[in-house]
Amino acid sequence: xxxxxxxxxxxxxxxxxxxxxxxxxVRLDSESHExxxxxxxxxxMWMHFRICSWCQRYTDQIKLIRSTASxxxxxxxxxxxxxxxxxxxxxxxxxxxxxxxxxx
Numbered sequence: 001x002x003x004x005x006x007x008x009x010x011x012x013x014x015x016x017x018x019x020x021x022x023x024x025x026v027r028l029d030s031e032s033h034e035x036x037x038x039x040x041x042x043x044x045m046w047m048h049f050r051i052c053s054w055c056q057r058y059t060d061q062i063k064l065i066r067s068t069a070s071x072x073x074x075x076x077x078x079x080x081x082x083x084x085x086x087x088x089x090x091x092x093x094x095x096x097x098x099x100x101x102x103x104x
Contacts, residue, residue: 019044019047019048019051020048022048022052022054022055025052025055026058029059
């Protein structure tokens, strides 16, 4: 005897077929960093995340990458404040001149 799927499984199956696919959710997630999503879009994402752990993981990873990059940007010393030592600069100029003067 084949048992019927539980009510919860049937609802999840129907919901999964009515929600946007993962590709659309990823696009919405990207757009959410540029603009405020509408209530409908946020609800679609929330419902999709309830049934798709992969999209939820992807979104969490993107958030981690963005926050890490933002922190690194603020902690990194300014490149304009660093100067090449005079000795290194002279050595580089000498090697460039030698490379230009060498016949091919």
